[in-house]
Amino acid sequence: NAGVTQTPKFRILKIGQSMTLQCTQDMNHNYMYWYRQDPGMGLKLIYYSVGAGITDKGEVPNGYNVSRSTTEDFPLRLELAAPSQTSVYFCASSWSSGRARGQETQYFGPGTRLLVL
Amino acid sequence: GENVEQHPSTLSVQEGDSAVIKCTYSDSASNYFPWYKQELGKGPQLIIDIRSNVGEKKDQRIAVTLNKTAKHFSLHITETQPEDSAVYFCAAISGGGGSNYKLTFGKGTLLTVNP
Numbered sequence: 156n157a158g159v160t161q162t163p164k165f166r167i168l169k170i171g172q173s174m175t176l177q178c179t180q181d182m183n184h185n186y187m188y189w190y191r192q193d194p195g196m197g198l199k200l201i202y203y204s205v206g207a208g209i210t211d212k213g214e215v216p217n218g219y220n221v222s223r224s225t226t227e228d229f230p231l232r233l234e235l236a237a238p239s240q241t242s243v244y245f246c247a248s249s250w251s252s253g254r255a256r257g258q259e260t261q262y263f264g265p266g267t268r269l270l271v272l
Numbered sequence: 273g274e275n276v277e278q279h280p281s282t283l284s285v286q287e288g289d290s291a292v293i294k295c296t297y298s299d300s301a302s303n304y305f306p307w308y309k310q311e312l313g314k315g316p317q318l319i320i321d322i323r324s325n326v327g328e329k330k331d332q333r334i335a336v337t338l339n340k341t342a343k344h345f346s347l348h349i350t351e352t353q354p355e356d357s358a359v360y361f362c363a364a365i366s367g368g369g370g371s372n373y374k375l376t377f378g379k380g381t382l383l384t385v386n387p
Contacts, residue, residue, distance in 0.1 A: 159315070195281065197361060197379040198316070213374065214273075245315050257365045257373025258304040258323065263315030 156181050159264035161246050167270045168236040176231040176267050178246030186249045187229040188261065189213075189221065191242040198245065204229055205251070236271045243268050274299040274366030278378030285352050286386050293381045295362035296344040304365040305338060305345045306375070311358045319360075320347070352385045359383070 162177045180187065185206050190198040190213075200213030204223040218240060220232040229248075233240060244267045249259040275298040285291050297305075303324035308316035322329045322336045322345065329336050333352075338345040349356055362378040 195379060197278075197377040199377075200374055203374065247315070257375065258321075260306075260318045260321075261375070263308075263317065265313070265315050 158182065159246055159248055159262055161244075161264035161267050163267060164265070165268045165270075167272060168233075169272060170236060170238065172236050173232070173234050174236065174269075176233075176244055176246075176269075178229045178231065178264060179227050180229075180246075180248040180262070180264075181227065182248060182250070182262065183226060184248035184250045184262070185226065186251050186259070187223065188247040188249075189219070189229070189231045190245045190247065191215065192245060192266075193242050201231065201244075233269075238271050241269060241271045274302060274364055274376040276362060276364050276376050276378040278362050278381060280381060281379065282382045282384070284384045284386060287352060287354060289352055291349045291352050291356070291383055291385075293347045293360055293362070293383070294344060295346070295364075295378050296342075297364040297376075298343070299364070299366055300340075300343065302364040302366060305336070306363050307334075307336060307347050308361045308363065308377075309358045310361065310380070316361060349383075352383075354385050354387055357383060357385045 159180045188203045189201040199215045202221040204210045246264045247261040249261045278295045306321035309319045310316040335348045359380045361380045363375045366376045
């Protein structure tokens, strides 16, 4: 298994441009997450999904959109890039039976480094 | 919502020494506390976790302790090795009450083990 894969690894955007960060997992996990990591600030949850067709906002959703049309893919869309969105973005997935109430191991991808100038 | 504080932000130890990283949380209903290790250029990886019905858990050279009364938990690494050098994140579960449970992460601790 490749686990969680993310593309691209690095991208430079101009202010106002849009892009999609791709995330794919091959572990048949039902839960998927997007986090951003700023220097010295830990990981902040942007959006998450508990299954295909179901998404919900996390702590910092403004400026982002997501969709979950399949179990495997969870793309993150930036419509109008702003300098404040310069960050490292991590996608993660986990399997939840619903009973564990969030106590499942999250598996992270290698990250996408985004620079908005 | 949940708030997780992590200390110290940086920690430098000599190889073979022990390292301790401490976290506090705000939500007394939190009941799951994982620790993630992030090596340079990689995504975080779970190394150990503890649930609220347990006070301590060990896995070889790493251990985690939990004090629910004081709302703090700690990561202990003994006999540190250079490959332990990484950023370590603590986290606590939050949410519930009709919404989905989500992890809240601390800001991380950069551990450097000097040969």
